[in-house]
Amino acid sequence: MAAVANVPLVKVSINDVEIEVPKGELIVESVKRLGLEIPIFCYHPRMKPVGMCRMCLVEVGFKQQDGSVRKMPKPQAGCTLPASEGMVVYTDTEPIHADRRGVLEFLLINHPLDCPICDRGGECPLQNNTMAYGPSTSRFIELKRHLPKAFPLSTYVTLDLERCIQCGRCVRFTEEISGDHDLAFRFRGADMQPSTFQLTDFESKFSGNVIEICPVGALTSAKYRFRARPWDLETTPSVCTVCSNGCNVWFDHRAGKFVRINGRANEAVNEEWTCDKGKFGHEHYNAADRPTQPLVRQGDGFAPTSWSGAYDPVLAAFAEGGDRVAALVGPRVSNEALFLLRRLFERAFKSARVSSNWRRTPGSGSVQGTIADVESGGPVLVFGTSLADDLPIVHLRLRKGATNAGARVVNAFSRPTEVDRFAAVSLHYRPGSELALARGLHGLLAGTGATAEAVEAETGVPADRLREAVEVLKEGGTALSSQGLYDLSDGPQIVEALAGIARATGGRSECWATGANEQGAIELGLAGEGATATLQACAEGRVKALWLVAADPFALHPDRALVERALETVEFLVVQSPVGSEALAYASVVLPTALPAEQDGTYTNCERRVQRVQPAVPPPGDGKPDWRVFSECLLRALPETPLFNPREVMEAIAAEVPAFAGCRYEALGPEGTVLGGNLLDTPDEPAMVGGQA
Amino acid sequence: MSFEVFRDVAQPIIAGFGITARRLAEQKVTVQYPDDRREQFPRTRWRHVLTRYDSGLERCIGCSLCAGACPARCIYVEASENTDQERYSPGERYAKRYEINMLRCIFCGYCQEACPTGAIVLRKDFELANYEREDFVYTKEMLLEPIRG
Ligand code: SF4
Numbered sequence: 096m097a098a099v100a101n102v103p104l105v106k107v108s109i110n111d112v113e114i115e116v117p118k119g120e121l122i123v124e125s126v127k128r129l130g131l132e133i134p135i136f137c138y139h140p141r142m143k144p145v146g147m148c149r150m151c152l153v154e155v156g157f158k159q160q161d162g163s164v165r166k167m168p169k170p171q172a173g174c175t176l177p178a179s180e181g182m183v184v185y186t187d188t189e190p191i192h193a194d195r196r197g198v199l200e201f202l203l204i205n206h207p208l209d210c211p212i213c214d215r216g217g218e219c220p221l222q223n224n225t226m227a228y229g230p231s232t233s234r235f236i237e238l239k240r241h242l243p244k245a246f247p248l249s250t251y252v253t254l255d256l257e258r259c260i261q262c263g264r265c266v267r268f269t270e271e272i273s274g275d276h277d278l279a280f281r282f283r284g285a286d287m288q289p290s291t292f293q294l295t296d297f298e299s300k301f302s303g304n305v306i307e308i309c310p311v312g313a314l315t316s317a318k319y320r321f322r323a324r325p326w327d328l329e330t331t332p333s334v335c336t337v338c339s340n341g342c343n344v345w346f347d348h349r350a351g352k353f354v355r356i357n358g359r360a361n362e363a364v365n366e367e368w369t370c371d372k373g374k375f376g377h378e379h380y381n382a383a384d385r386p387t388q389p390l391v392r393q394g395d396g397f398a399p400t401s402w403s404g405a406y407d408p409v410l411a412a413f414a415e416g417g418d419r420v421a422a423l424v425g426p427r428v429s430n431e432a433l434f435l436l437r438r439l440f441e442r443a444f445k446s447a448r449v450s451s452n453w454r455r456t457p458g459s460g461s462v463q464g465t466i467a468d469v470e471s472g473g474p475v476l477v478f479g480t481s482l483a484d485d486l487p488i489v490h491l492r493l494r495k496g497a498t499n500a501g502a503r504v505v506n507a508f509s510r511p512t513e514v515d516r517f518a519a520v521s522l523h524y525r526p527g528s529e530l531a532l533a534r535g536l537h538g539l540l541a542g543t544g545a546t547a548e549a550v551e552a553e554t555g556v557p558a559d560r561l562r563e564a565v566e567v568l569k570e571g572g573t574a575l576s577s578q579g580l581y582d583l584s585d586g587p588q589i590v591e592a593l594a595g596i597a598r599a600t601g602g603r604s605e606c607w608a609t610g611a612n613e614q615g616a617i618e619l620g621l622a623g624e625g626a627t628a629t630l631q632a633c634a635e636g637r638v639k640a641l642w643l644v645a646a647d648p649f650a651l652h653p654d655r656a657l658v659e660r661a662l663e664t665v666e667f668l669v670v671q672s673p674v675g676s677e678a679l680a681y682a683s684v685v686l687p688t689a690l691p692a693e694q695d696g697t698y699t700n701c702e703r704r705v706q707r708v709q710p711a712v713p714p715p716g717d718g719k720p721d722w723r724v725f726s727e728c729l730l731r732a733l734p735e736t737p738l739f740n741p742r743e744v745m746e747a748i749a750a751e752v753p754a755f756a757g758c759r760y761e762a763l764g765p766e767g768t769v770l771g772g773n774l775l776d777t778p779d780e781p782a783m784v785g786g787q788a
Numbered sequence: 789m790s791f792e793v794f795r796d797v798a799q800p801i802i803a804g805f806g807i808t809a810r811r812l813a814e815q816k817v818t819v820q821y822p823d824d825r826r827e828q829f830p831r832t833r834w835r836h837v838l839t840r841y842d843s844g845l846e847r848c849i850g851c852s853l854c855a856g857a858c859p860a861r862c863i864y865v866e867a868s869e870n871t872d873q874e875r876y877s878p879g880e881r882y883a884k885r886y887e888i889n890m891l892r893c894i895f896c897g898y899c900q901e902a903c904p905t906g907a908i909v910l911r912k913d914f915e916l917a918n919y920e921r922e923d924f925v926y927t928k929e930m931l932l933e934p935i936r937g
């Protein structure tokens with residue numbers, strides 16, 4: 096709602112209070128400045144107003160010359176009414192009350208009022224508005240409309256047509272926000288219903304959001320169906336750790352068990368959206384096969400033990416140290432745990448063999464801007480990544496930039512992706528010709544004598560398209576890709592060529608991580624030699640003891656045979672894992688740990704934003720947070736004052752790792768903090784308390 | 789025995805027995821519990837019962853409104869979905885788990901008031917004593933009315 100610069104202010108009067116608002120601001124937003132609210136259904140601040148539900152009616156008039164107010168004869172919809180000079184608005188008059196009652200009575204004519212079994216019951220705008228503004232009884236005694244209930248609209252979304260009030264929010268979401276146009280209204284009048292098209296399904300990768308924006312229980316979550324009522328739930332602000340975007344979410348839980356994920360607003364990251372992978376990707380919190388107590392190998396099976404019973408053999412096996420011991424870390428381990436792991440290996444085991452990089456080739460990507468910068472409107476080259484899969488929120492932001500700010504997008508990928516829908520130019524190259532295309536584009540942009548025809552021959556992209564792409568990108572084109580490129584054998588060269596493109600156009604070069612804390616591991620210097628090298632060393636018997644930290648090598652590494660050989664050959668294998676995995680079968684010691692929302696810590700997202708996660712539910716059984724495991728090992732191995740909590744660990748990180756300089760929990764703020772950026776300007780750093788500086 | 793002693797001691801005792809003797813003829817208020825039990829008032833609120841429809845289907849739809857209304861937070865409801873093969877209640881939803889912690893319950897009857905289907909009712913069974921704390925958590929099976937034959 097912040098006033099946009101260079102929009103003139105106009106004087107309006109709302110309920111006889113005069114205020115100045117930017118010209119053209121919608122009245123439904125203006126009233127919020129006075130702390131008032133107009134009831135709404137179809138209006139959504141992030142979508143264009145359509146005025147479909149008529150819930151937001153207000154009385155409007157204009158000041159006359161003689162100072163009197165002339166009201167318009169009919170009420171107006173506040174959500175489509177732009178503020179203009181001298182406008183007089185009344186939101187709380189008797190006629191408006193009558194209008195609201197009337198609108199609600201109409202909406203409820205066909206609404207089944209099955210609130211007791213509806214998953215929206217208790218957090219439903221229709222319930223709330225009816226309680227606040229509606230009639231207490233209905234005069235409608237005829238038969239209500241009957242339509243299919245619990246229709247599976249997509250894997251995740253269940254549609255109950257009887258409950259729909261035809262506000263169009265879901266349809267507009269797919270048109271304006273996710274951009275996949277999967278939903279539309281069919282039929283008219285009382286028969287109108289949101290639906291997919293005849294030959295397509297609701298396959299949007301952002302389908303879960305319509306559950307949250309539907310103002311009634313028409314669209315509900317198939318996963319959360321009948322799991323709990325809102326008043327049964329407790330909620331904790333959290334950060335999604337499924338991918339590197341770091342969407343802010345509400346982690347809803349009941350009796351210590353995860354129940355559902357809802358989007359939480361963070362204008363700098365996800366605005367208020369989530370992707371389906373994240374929203375529905377937390378079921379492993381309730382998995383039955385999660386390890387619950389430390390186990391040590393006994394013959395073919397495991398014997399349960401205490402934590403100290405597990406630490407002793409582990410520390411004994413790793414005591415040899417040096418190059419003979421190694422650790423591999425998964426992509427979802429917090430900054431604090433990563434830091435302590437590195438300290439444990441450096442100080443106690445004198446080993447540098449700690450690696451978080453599971454890609455085929457080494458590389459640390461490149462971060463020059465932020466997620467929000469993507470929507471600024473400059474031309475963007477999306478290269479070698481299916482953005483909606485790898486960086487879903489970046490995809491939404493880029494689409495917003497393309498549709499709202501006119502950003503011209505070039506999409507280069509071997510097959511069609513969602514980005515093609517709004518891209519100005521799509522370059523579909525032959526798989527394997529990424530490097531040729533990146534170098535070709537660089538050559539064309541830098542004017543090094545390369546010809547589009549030569550690039551066409553190598554990549555299969557028509558020369559005309561290439562020329563169009565160059566035309567789009569040449570002024571400030573940003574190269575946007577994901578570190579998934581490093582899974583290609585020539586990954587580093589491709590990233591280098593992309594950096595060259597950015598240099599040639601004067602844009603930014605972004606090659607972003609895709610794992611929740613992949614970037615954090617890079618910043619903390621854990622990228623290491625790479626998992627492939629470590630696994631090879633294990634398979635060849637050069638590494639005696641291996642420590643897997645929240646990493647299932649079978650899922651993370653493409654070469655199954657190598658993983659099997661490595662895990663079989665290595666003498667001592669510690670599997671420290673919050674979830675069951677195939678690697679458990681090879682373990683010498685199993686250490687059960689906590690998932691991200693079960694512990695305190697911070698994560699560094701793809702734009703290097705450090706965000707805090709708090710413990711929402713307890714880990715099952717004896718599970719401990721990763722950082723605590725390392726801290727306790729350090730305590731046993733070294734005569735050092737241990738770091739007692741993640742806050743102290745972060746202080747130690749800030750003191751030791753230049754990228755994190757100034758990073759304290761107090762400095763993180765509600766939106767998290769981008770490393771480097773504003774952190775360095777934080778004045779008056781308080782003295783460190785109990786740290787290791 | 790002096791007159792004073794008779795007046796101050798014996799006479800009141802005799803008078804007292806006199807009252808008792810007169811009351812012997814009246815109807816008794818106490819009953820020989822547990823051999824005899826008095827009929828409770830019609831609106832007495834004691835042990836909960838989950839009722840059924842005449843068809844035998846459960847009335848409870850697992851909406852958790854009782855749990856929301858309960859000032860002692862002693863009700864736990866977990867819902868699930870009816871299928872055509874396995875139908876517990878009419879409609880889509882039924883209570884998979886329904887538990888009341890009788891130690892916490894204050895028998896206020898708000899759950900009964902909140903129930904949209906009249907499934908949970910407080911009836912007249914007041915003999916709730918038990919030996920183990922765990923036994924005071926009444927499960928759905930214990931609360932559910934038997935199917936009338
Ligand atoms: S399903 Fe919900 S969001 Fe979609 S039109 Fe109906 S009421 Fe609106």
Ligand code: FES
Pocket residue numbers: 134135136137138145146147148149150151152172173174175
């Ligand atoms: S909110 Fe204005 S018409 Fe729906």
